[in-house]
Amino acid sequence: MTTEITLESPVSDSSRALIDGSEAALRAVFSEDECFTFSPEELDTTDTDFLVARMEGQPVGCVALVDMGGYGEIKRMFVDPAARGQGIAQALMAALETRARERGLSDIKLESGPPLVAALALYRSLGYAECGPFGGYEAIEASVFMQKSLTA
Numbered sequence: 001m002t003t004e005i006t007l008e009s010p011v012s013d014s015s016r017a018l019i020d021g022s023e024a025a026l027r028a029v030f031s032e033d034e035c036f037t038f039s040p041e042e043l044d045t046t047d048t049d050f051l052v053a054r055m056e057g058q059p060v061g062c063v064a065l066v067d068m069g070g071y072g073e074i075k076r077m078f079v080d081p082a083a084r085g086q087g088i089a090q091a092l093m094a095a096l097e098t099r100a101r102e103r104g105l106s107d108i109k110l111e112s113g114p115p116l117v118a119a120l121a122l123y124r125s126l127g128y129a130e131c132g133p134f135g136g137y138e139a140i141e142a143s144v145f146m147q148k149s150l151t152a
Contacts, residue, residue: 001055003088005095010043010050010076014059018052019043022062022078029115034142036111038064038075049099053079053088063092065099065108068135071147072100074110077119089122101150109134109147120144 008015019040026035043050043064053061060083064075074096079088100108110128112119128146133139 001086003060003086003091004054005051005091006054007049007099008052010040010048010064015050015052015062016040018059018062018078018080019076021080022076025078030113030142034113034140036137036143038066043075048075049096049103050076051092051095051099053092055083055086055088061088061092063096065096065103067103067105068109070105071107071109071134072096072103072105073135074108077110084118089119090126093122093126097148097150106151107147107149109145111137112144112146113142114144120146 010019023037026037047067049065051063052059061079063077066073066075077089077092097108109131110123112123123146126148128148131145131147133145137143137145
């Protein structure tokens, strides 16, 4: 099956369903104080590219690139559990990095957490390395901060 990645509105019904899935997955392993998520409305800006992966027309994953002015931040990386193991996350990340380059961003950063073992393994396999807190984040046990330079 072919995965199609498209730029979509984060406030559409299908995008909201993916964001709801992402939120539920995070709430299953993190407390409210440990979740630093963006709502569909917070992602609905000109500084954000919201990418949706579809297989046979059905939404199966999403990721957002937020232009923080100098670097991009990854938010809402999620693949529906029923669609995992098919390269969807890698395809989303490749599309996100392309969008970041098109925006002229030289670095991408993200905040994740130790319970998200598969996500951290994905990011490491794509060249992301741990770094210190950035933006408004504080160093807490529930957070792992990573970054990747797109200029190398």
